[in-house]
Amino acid sequence: MALDYDALNENVKKCQYAVRGELYLRASELQKEGKKIIFTNVGNPHALGQKPLTFPRQVVALCQAPFLLDDPNVGMLFPADAIARAKHYLSLTSGGLGAYSDSRGLPGVRKEVAEFIERRDGYPSDPELIFLTDGASKGVMQILNCVIRGERDGILVPVPQYPLYSATISLLGGSLVPYYLDESENWGLDVNNLRQSVAQARSQGISVRAMVIINPGNPTGQCLSEANLREILRFCYNEKLVLLGDEVYQQNIYQDERPFISAKKVLMDMGSPFSKEVQLVSFHTVSKGYWGECGQRGGYFEMTNIPPRVVEEIYKVASIALSPNVSAQIFMGLMVSPPKPGDISYDQFARESKGILESLRRRAKIMTDGFNSCKNVVCNFTEGAMYSFPQIRLPPGALQAAKQAGKVPDVFYCLKLLEATGISTVPGSGFGQKEGVFHLRTTILPAEEEMPEIMDSFKKFNDEFMTQYENNFGYSRM
Numbered sequence: 001m002a003l004d005y006d007a008l009n010e011n012v013k014k015c016q017y018a019v020r021g022e023l024y025l026r027a028s029e030l031q032k033e034g035k036k037i038i039f040t041n042v043g044n045p046h047a048l049g050q051k052p053l054t055f056p057r058q059v060v061a062l063c064q065a066p067f068l069l070d071d072p073n074v075g076m077l078f079p080a081d082a083i084a085r086a087k088h089y090l091s092l093t094s095g096g097l098g099a100y101s102d103s104r105g106l107p108g109v110r111k112e113v114a115e116f117i118e119r120r121d122g123y124p125s126d127p128e129l130i131f132l133t134d135g136a137s138k139g140v141m142q143i144l145n146c147v148i149r150g151e152r153d154g155i156l157v158p159v160p161q162y163p164l165y166s167a168t169i170s171l172l173g174g175s176l177v178p179y180y181l182d183e184s185e186n187w188g189l190d191v192n193n194l195r196q197s198v199a200q201a202r203s204q205g206i207s208v209r210a211m212v213i214i215n216p217g218n219p220t221g222q223c224l225s226e227a228n229l230r231e232i233l234r235f236c237y238n239e240k241l242v243l244l245g246d247e248v249y250q251q252n253i254y255q256d257e258r259p260f261i262s263a264k265k266v267l268m269d270m271g272s273p274f275s276k277e278v279q280l281v282s283f284h285t286v287s288k289g290y291w292g293e294c295g296q297r298g299g300y301f302e303m304t305n306i307p308p309r310v311v312e313e314i315y316k317v318a319s320i321a322l323s324p325n326v327s328a329q330i331f332m333g334l335m336v337s338p339p340k341p342g343d344i345s346y347d348q349f350a351r352e353s354k355g356i357l358e359s360l361r362r363r364a365k366i367m368t369d370g371f372n373s374c375k376n377v378v379c380n381f382t383e384g385a386m387y388s389f390p391q392i393r394l395p396p397g398a399l400q401a402a403k404q405a406g407k408v409p410d411v412f413y414c415l416k417l418l419e420a421t422g423i424s425t426v427p428g429s430g431f432g433q434k435e436g437v438f439h440l441r442t443t444i445l446p447a448e449e450e451m452p453e454i455m456d457s458f459k460k461f462n463d464e465f466m467t468q469y470e471n472n473f474g475y476s477r478m
């Protein structure tokens, strides 16, 4: 039978997604047995206690329950600007939140996204080239689906990378072409590495078609500089690659030296011929930033220099799924046009969002400092995004013990950490890392007041683990 395991599509079996892999499954088991688990494996802020922003929830609540708008007491429960916004969004739909929208999303919301991009970058943006999606994931999958024709089509992906990319490329039967980020350069991207990766892939008969950048990085947390983005775009121009710019963490910046700058802005700044020719698709989401509305599943992508006939084809494919979530589209509309100074809800909105971002900034530092105080652990500062990705230098005794247990060394370490402390992380092998080098990923999302205790418990476990397995034969290499 087609759904017997042996008969399954091999690409489905090959595909791996570490964020919900072995560690997550074991953590869920332990939780069922009554152990307290700190889930730092997924960048899911509300699951770790982050409160939703008030204004967007008020607006969407009214859109979900439009009969409240007819209630004479509505003004006692909801501020006037939330009521006005709810009416505005309902007027953009054809039948409220229970009706499908256009498969590209509501035209009115796509216009708001285009206006946001124009304000952000200082260049025009066309709503016709913006598609709303169920989270950024669906957008990435739609575009990769259009790019990958078979196993000889290669996609350049950073290593370490977020496994959405490796998993989708496997699922679609394409080839992942890795380029390594340099840990000793704060996970910087060296264009010479890119050239080598492309040359090597070509020598194996792979035609490299697209390049992924994650800026700010997941799991690595680095922010790309403008100069680096320019080099990347020039490289894509020379090599005729579509650039997929994953910019879902653009609001999550924790340092001032390298603010977020979009690939679209850098491309437009470069002028002709680059700005007219380099093909770029940029992704964004409501799951990250200070919104963290992961469960709503809202996202968009913007296409630059993609021919109209191709846009039509992508529209056709999007149409097969009928419509992105309509309530999530409204979240996206609100994210790109939040309350403005002078609006009734502005002060509260600004206070809430600033509170979340400032706390994330402090948590990023507590985590990095905590990791760097541990024996045999080194960690680059989280410049942006939501993760910390420390390198764990495992002593030979630990490598041996892992081998005996039939586990990859970093999986072995993370399982021991989970059993000892309840901290659920993702082993670095799930994101890709250089041979013989080990990491783990945690989010920086646990509540700030719990952070010192979590880091103390990590340090106690780690330092004991290192002492237990240490011997005189050296370490896994840097």
Ligand code: DCS
Pocket: 019, 041, 042, 043, 044, 134, 135, 136, 137, 138, 162, 164, 214, 218, 246, 248, 284, 285, 286, 287, 294, 297, 298, 299
């Ligand atoms: N791109 C990157 C780089 C991500 O980290 C994520 C989610 C996505 C896209 C997709 O997000 P949405 O589909 O929700 O818009 N990050 C996962 C992670 O690493 N932990 O949690 C989710």
